[in-house]
Amino acid sequence: MIDLRDLTKVFPGTTAPAVDRLNLHVERGEIAVLVGPSGCGKTTTLKMINRLVEPTSGTIRIDGRSIDAVPVHELRRGIGYVIQQIGLFPHRTIRQNMATVPGLLDWDKKRIAQRVDELADLVALDPDMLDRYPSELSGGQRQRVGVARALAADPPVLLMDEPFGAVDPIVRAHLQDELLSLQKRLRKTIALVTHDIDEAIKLGDRVAILSEGGHLEQYGPPADILRDPANAFVADFLGTDRGIKRLSLIPISDLDLETGPVVDRSATHAEAVATALEYGTDWIAVRDGVGVDGWIRIADVPGEGVATVQSEPFQTRLTKDSTLKEALDAIVSSHTSVAAVFDGPELLGMITADAVSREILR
Numbered sequence: 001m002i003d004l005r006d007l008t009k010v011f012p013g014t015t016a017p018a019v020d021r022l023n024l025h026v027e028r029g030e031i032a033v034l035v036g037p038s039g040c041g042k043t044t045t046l047k048m049i050n051r052l053v054e055p056t057s058g059t060i061r062i063d064g065r066s067i068d069a070v071p072v073h074e075l076r077r078g079i080g081y082v083i084q085q086i087g088l089f090p091h092r093t094i095r096q097n098m099a100t101v102p103g104l105l106d107w108d109k110k111r112i113a114q115r116v117d118e119l120a121d122l123v124a125l126d127p128d129m130l131d132r133y134p135s136e137l138s139g140g141q142r143q144r145v146g147v148a149r150a151l152a153a154d155p156p157v158l159l160m161d162e163p164f165g166a167v168d169p170i171v172r173a174h175l176q177d178e179l180l181s182l183q184k185r186l187r188k189t190i191a192l193v194t195h196d197i198d199e200a201i202k203l204g205d206r207v208a209i210l211s212e213g214g215h216l217e218q219y220g221p222p223a224d225i226l227r228d229p230a231n232a233f234v235a236d237f238l239g240t241d242r243g244i245k246r247l248s249l250i251p252i253s254d255l256d257l258e259t260g261p262v263v264d265r266s267a268t269h270a271e272a273v274a275t276a277l278e279y280g281t282d283w284i285a286v287r288d289g290v291g292v293d294g295w296i297r298i299a300d301v302p303g304e305g306v307a308t309v310q311s312e313p314f315q316t317r318l319t320k321d322s323t324l325k326e327a328l329d330a331i332v333s334s335h336t337s338v339a340a341v342f343d344g345p346e347l348l349g350m351i352t353a354d355a356v357s358r359e360i361l362r
Helices: 043-049 072-077 094-098 100-104 109-121 138-152 169-186 197-203 223-225 232-238 240-246 267-277 324-333 353-360
Strands: 002-009 017-028 033-036 055-062 079-083 155-161 189-194 205-210 213-221 262-264 283-288 291-297 337-342 348-352
Touching: 002 043, 033 043, 033 109, 033 197, 043 055, 043 189, 043 283, 072 079, 072 213, 079 138, 094 100, 094 109, 094 337, 100 109, 109 353, 138 155, 138 169, 155 197, 169 197, 189 197, 197 223, 197 240, 197 348, 205 223, 205 232, 213 232, 223 232, 223 240, 223 291, 240 324, 262 267, 267 283, 291 337, 291 348, 324 337, 324 348, 324 353
Parallel strands: 033 189, 033 205, 079 155, 155 189, 262 283
Antiparallel strands: 002 017, 002 055, 205 213, 283 291, 337 348
């Protein structure tokens, strides 16, 4: 869908290229993430794709057609663009911001209004916010509006330049998850720029690691790059914890879960102790009705049994869609030293550190 051939950019007054003979292709419906240190040409490359910056040499094709053959205004209206600063018009309401491109395309008012409502639902934005101004929204909400505006005319290609860099880590993680959820439904072709290797690994179907001067060091699926870095630069950029980073690509659904030390609320003291001994733990999980409501220490179980003891909730409740990295974090941060995996109230099973270790060594 996006094809870059020998793409080079040398800015006036400089001799060293900002981007040097870059060859890159992005398949239809995938997210390609450009990542690297400052000065590696990530944003320059993105701007050349929609001709905010003109290349010095090389070619760019979108869907098989050279971008030079398309009038600039038509090209940009067919490409959604999301930037870190979001770039909402402060004097226009959220509704008006989201309607910007459809308005430029002369859509009728009824169609625009319908599309704005669709987009608000798509990005989980409260309809009551549509008549507010950007200054009245949080950073995360403004970022959702920026994504919605970029999607307004349903462009096949979306360019995202550090889209989540201006929000706090918790909101950033939520926005990343929302982007992945959107992508499952929309299957846009996305080129995304970030300086954060963890974000690149999480979001990218393929990742391009660039070095200073716009040199492409490695391009491929993140699992392949983590498993086999092309050179010392890539290995250094990935960091010493690249084995741990690989865990973020492995869903819990790939593992066989262990039953774990679970007893019914009616269990006797002897049954609780026997279950804990079987699994080598000093605690047991308690099943109450349809689900597991928490865990209790064996030392707290009185002679009359489990029924009277108040259980403690699991600090982290993972699902089968969670990753082994999340499981490992749950293991090391909880008293139980396991990751508990749930489907609603139902406990599906548990993951131990040994299970994670075995998966790393596969």
